[in-house]
Amino acid sequence: xxxxxxxxxxxxxxxxxxxxxxxxxxxxxxxxxxxxxxxxxxxxxxxxxxxxxxxxxxxxxxxxxxxxxxxxxxxxxxxxxxxxxxxxxxxxxxxxxxxxxxxxxxxxxxxxxx
Amino acid sequence: xxxxxxxxxxxxxxxxxxxxxxxxxxxxxxxxxxxxxxxxxxxxxxxxxxxxxxxxxxxxxxxxxxxxxxxxxxxxxxxxxxxxxxxxxxxxxxxxxxxxxxxxxxxxxx
Numbered sequence: 001x002x003x004x005x006x007x008x009x010x011x012x013x014x015x016x017x018x019x020x021x022x023x024x025x026x027x028x029x030x031x032x033x034x035x036x037x038x039x040x041x042x043x044x045x046x047x048x049x050x051x052x053x054x055x056x057x058x059x060x061x062x063x064x065x066x067x068x069x070x071x072x073x074x075x076x077x078x079x080x081x082x083x084x085x086x087x088x089x090x091x092x093x094x095x096x097x098x099x100x101x102x103x104x105x106x107x108x109x110x111x112x113x114x
Numbered sequence: 115x116x117x118x119x120x121x122x123x124x125x126x127x128x129x130x131x132x133x134x135x136x137x138x139x140x141x142x143x144x145x146x147x148x149x150x151x152x153x154x155x156x157x158x159x160x161x162x163x164x165x166x167x168x169x170x171x172x173x174x175x176x177x178x179x180x181x182x183x184x185x186x187x188x189x190x191x192x193x194x195x196x197x198x199x200x201x202x203x204x205x206x207x208x209x210x211x212x213x214x215x216x217x218x219x220x221x222x223x224x
Contacts, residue, residue, distance in 0.1 A: 004157070031210060040123070042203060042216040043158075050210060058211075059115070090157055094210075101146045103212060105157030 003027070004106035006091050012112045019078040021109050023091030030096040032074035033103065034058075034066060037088040049074055050096075081113045116141040118206050120215025127194050128223050135218045137204035138186040144206040144213075147180060147187050152201045152217075161202075162189070194222045 007022035025032065031050050035043040035058075045058030047066040055066050063085060067075045074093075078085055091106040117140040127133050139147075145166040150158035164171045164178045164187065171178050175194075180187040191198055199222045204215040 033212075035214075040216060042120075043212075043214040045211065048210065056210075092157075101207065102148065102160050102163070105150075105159070107155070107157045 004091055004093055004104050006089075006106040006109050008109050009107060010110050010112075012114065013078075013081050014114055015082060017078075017081050017113075019081050019111065019113075021076040021078075021089055021091075021111070023074045023076070023093075023106055024072055025074075025091075025093035025104070026072065027093065027095075027104070028071065029093035029104075030071070031094040032068065033092040033094070034064075034074065034076045035090045035092065036060070037090055037108070043090065046076065081111075083113050085111065086113045087111060116144055116206050116208065116211070116213035118204060118213045118215045120204050120218060122218060123216065124219045124221075126221045126223060129194060129196060131194055133189075133191045133194055133198070133220055133222075135189045135202055135204070135220070136186060137188070137206075137215050138184075139206040139213070140185065141206070141208060142182075142185065144208045146207040147178070148205050148207070148212075149176075149178060149189050150203045150205070152203065154200075158203055191220075194220075196222050196224050198222050 033048040034046040049068040065077045092103040094103045148163035152158040177190040205212045
């Protein structure tokens, strides 16, 4: 079974703090994604990565950065957390093109910025 | 980019009845359409998917239909059970990017 794990289920941070959200997948997937999920807005893509050290902006990258130094790990960084970044953050991974299209999601990290 | 609209946002059905959730998409290049179920406190999980060269797919009580001309696809759940209660998301994809609908909260009333 594919497993995508996220470092924290719940996180509370203060405005202005630098926040790291970690995601690890164990199936050697090339592609990894970070989404945020807000009521009424569905899942919105923040960043994705199709290879180590490669990254692409999604629909809402402002205020976020990412790092992928190893294939299995994809980190989301909030450089200076703000209250409007309070949300559920979901990480996902997917095999490279040519195989299954399915995205596998982690359990999510609920971040509260006060 | 792609725009996916999903309706209804909430749906309540009696146990044993059918539930239908509909999505429309805007980009005719989209070629893969998954449906995800998200239970409380968990990440979304794929329940069924369909590719653009297929019009319908069924897996036990769950089916998905795709109308490429009209650019819409639907999820059908028959003989609903309380454990079907969850939030359901549709998505349309082209290449690496998945575009999700806003979700439907389904409640099955015993």
